[in-house]
């Protein structure tokens with residue numbers, strides 16, 4: 001009997017058996033592989049449940065199909081039809097699912113270019129996603145929502161929104177609280193910088209969790225949200241430090257009002273920090289090494305800031321020339337300057353650093369003198385990087401307020417707009433540039 005069966009091997013390759021074998025391979029092989037993949041990609045287990053229920057329904061109704069097949073002698077046709085339907089369904093399934101609890105697709109409108117992007121393309125700090133040779137750059141984004149998942153409530157189709165940059169490590173408490181900007185392990189990813197593709201693409205998909213809605217009136221300046229969020233966090237940290245340690249700091253609801261603040265480095269972060277400080281009534285002095293009649297000092301003057309040319313007033317003479325500063329926000333990334341500026345800090349003052357110096361060249365500083373000053377004057381020096389979602393929200397709110405205060409002047413921070421077909425902005429750095437932006441569609 002066995003020999004006879006083995007000898008009749010031709011019977012195994014008849015269409016009937018082949019169809020059955022394929023059906024078995026599909027249900028025993030393809031389905032267990034495909035379904036988890038779909039769940040992990042879309043986060044939508046409901047659809048998988050529906051597919052499984054449909055397959056089970058086929059089993060439950062098998063007697064009916066069997067009866068029909070017997071009656072009309074359609075065994076082969078029915079089996080082949082069933083196989084075709086299952087295969088087609090599984091092939092189409094991954095493309096039909098709309099991600100749940102995700103933002104869906106955000107249609108990009110503009111992407112800001114900054115030093116980080118330029119550093120990345122010249123071989124600086126960057127990490128490609130696992131298994132990829134390339135990294136899509138771009139982290140300062142503004143998009144328009146074109147599709148949302150079922151449970152998304154914070155943004156709607158047509159809204160402008162900004163996505164944050166950092167994605168948590170999944171291992172520490174700050175990351176679990178959506179404060180990956182304070183990640184303890186360092187195992188975080190950053191879209192467009194470290195381990196995750198960025199936003200210089202036609203469409204992006206992300207979770208609602210990371211989205212901040214931008215009112216449509218701010219569409220033309222919304223791309224400034226990310227760099228402003230970095231300044232907002234730095235200022236927030238400085239103010240919190242003062243509130244925690246100065247006995248008189250909490251006497252007024254706005255510690256910054258009329259405080260003497262020095263912003264070192266008038267790049268986009270410095271000028272955006274100046275916006276946040278001026279909105280809170282602070283006196284703002286902006287330090288840089290360009291002529292007073294150029295774009296950045298002139299922009300600062302219009303919002304009520306005072307320009308200080310560091311070539312005429314060196315950092316260690318700021319105190320003598322302008323008086324001590326109660327808050328210093330550093331946004332130059334020039335290590336030597338960072339320590340020289342300490343001289344300008346008032347007793348009990350706070351100094352927050354945001355610039356990231358490149359290179360490893362050692363610098364010479366009067367260490368003993370600086371430490372003596374820090375200790376004897378109760379000064380606080382703190383580094384600040386990245387920003388939490390709430391700082392992005394603060395940034396959006398401040399952009400709205402800034403527009404009320406200074407109107408179109410805010411938009412003048414964006415000095416260069418390039419179409420996405422022209423990426424020269426990435427390699428060039430025009431002298432009159434404040435912020436260059438790549439436009440993917442017209443806002």
Ligand SMILES: [Zn+2]
Nearest residue numbers: 114115116140
């Ligand atoms: Zn940036």
Ligand SMILES: [Zn+2]
Nearest residue numbers: 169172175183
């Ligand atoms: Zn973490």
